[in-house]
Amino acid sequence: xxxxxxxxxxVFHALADPTRRRILSMLLEDDMAxxxxxxxxxxxxxxxxxxxxILTRAGLVSQERRGRVKWCRxxxxxxxxxxxxxxxxxxxxxxxxxxxxxxxxxxxxADKGETDRKGG
Amino acid sequence: xxxxxxxxxxVFHALADPTRRRILSMLLEDDMAxxxxxxxxxxxxxxxxxxxxILTRAGLVSQERRGRVKWCRxxxxxxxxxxxxxxxxxxxxxxxxxxxxxxxxxxxxADKGETDRKGG
DNA sequence: TTGTTCGTCAACCGTTTGGTTGAATATGCG
DNA sequence: CGCATATTCAACCAAACGGTTGACGAACAA
Numbered sequence: 001x002x003x004x005x006x007x008x009x010x011v012f013h014a015l016a017d018p019t020r021r022r023i024l025s026m027l028l029e030d031d032m033a034x035x036x037x038x039x040x041x042x043x044x045x046x047x048x049x050x051x052x053x054i055l056t057r058a059g060l061v062s063q064e065r066r067g068r069v070k071w072c073r074x075x076x077x078x079x080x081x082x083x084x085x086x087x088x089x090x091x092x093x094x095x096x097x098x099x100x101x102x103x104x105x106x107x108x109x110a111d112k113g114e115t116d117r118k119g120g
Numbered sequence: 121x122x123x124x125x126x127x128x129x130x131v132f133h134a135l136a137d138p139t140r141r142r143i144l145s146m147l148l149e150d151d152m153a154x155x156x157x158x159x160x161x162x163x164x165x166x167x168x169x170x171x172x173x174i175l176t177r178a179g180l181v182s183q184e185r186r187g188r189v190k191w192c193r194x195x196x197x198x199x200x201x202x203x204x205x206x207x208x209x210x211x212x213x214x215x216x217x218x219x220x221x222x223x224x225x226x227x228x229x230a231d232k233g234e235t236d237r238k239g240g
Numbered sequence: 241t242t243g244t245t246c247g248t249c250a251a252c253c254g255t256t257t258g259g260t261t262g263a264a265t266a267t268g269c270g
Numbered sequence: 271c272g273c274a275t276a277t278t279c280a281a282c283c284a285a286a287c288g289g290t291t292g293a294c295g296a297a298c299a300a
Contacts, residue, residue, distance in 0.1 A: 045276085046278075067276090069277090
């Protein structure tokens with residue numbers, strides 16, 4: 001078909017739909033079966049299946065079949081490139097990326113269990 | 121009218137097109153007139169004008185008319201919401217956002233002119 | 241005035257998107 | 271086996287997308 005696009009195309013396009021962003025938010029809390037992902041939406045299962053396909057092709061979600069059930073898991077690393085691309089434009093222009101990485105290591109290593117940031 | 125969409129829809133959709141991302145990269149270096157933005161592209165001026173409209177409606181670009189010429193400026197702050205949304209999903213999950221803000225203040229205040237990483 | 245440049249508008253075109261429905265394919269259970 | 275469950279596939283549809291072209295208005299110069 002029309003040729004493979006830049007991964008950024010795929011990721012940003014996947015994120016441009018509110019249904020898909022909502023799906024990602026749901027998967028942030030837990031892995032889910034396709035049917036359970038579809039449950040809260042007022043659209044057909046097939047539509048959700050398509051959305052999950054788009055998210056999967058974008059690398060944002062991985063799917064593993066276990067028996068009849070296909071489990072969907074969030075793959076947050078796929079956002080990395082997009083985030084890095086965006087950083088070129090943000091107010092972080094002048095940020096030293098090395099220092100940024102160090103900051104993250106400290107933050108992530110320090111109090112893993114203390115942060116209670118699961119607000120809706 | 122299909123109603124106003126979530127700003128995240130608009131921003132991510134604007135970013136999902138390689139032409140538009142390239143335009144943003146160009147504007148990162150300098151403000152430009154519409155005609156000059158269009159110059160390096162192999163498509164019509166009208167097409168670029170449309171792309172600039174999409175970027176403007178997304179808040180990523182502002183346009184100011186001076187005489188005949190319409191100047192386009194990058195508005196990187198519009199990426200803020202998108203970036204914050206993405207941070208929920210990244211490897212930065214556990215990052216304390218307050219500490220993150222402090223980090224940025226320090227980084228941005230410390231060596232404003234030293235970093236010279238304009239790759240691309 | 242006439243003419244040129246800058247940029248948008250309007251109409252059109254083919255392709256893609258996001259949704260529907262119904263059939264098909266697995267898998268599991270009795 | 272026969273039947274329900276889980277998920278996708280295929281065909282279809284209206285609407286939006288990304289592009290084109292030609293006409294248009296606004297600003298400047300002669």
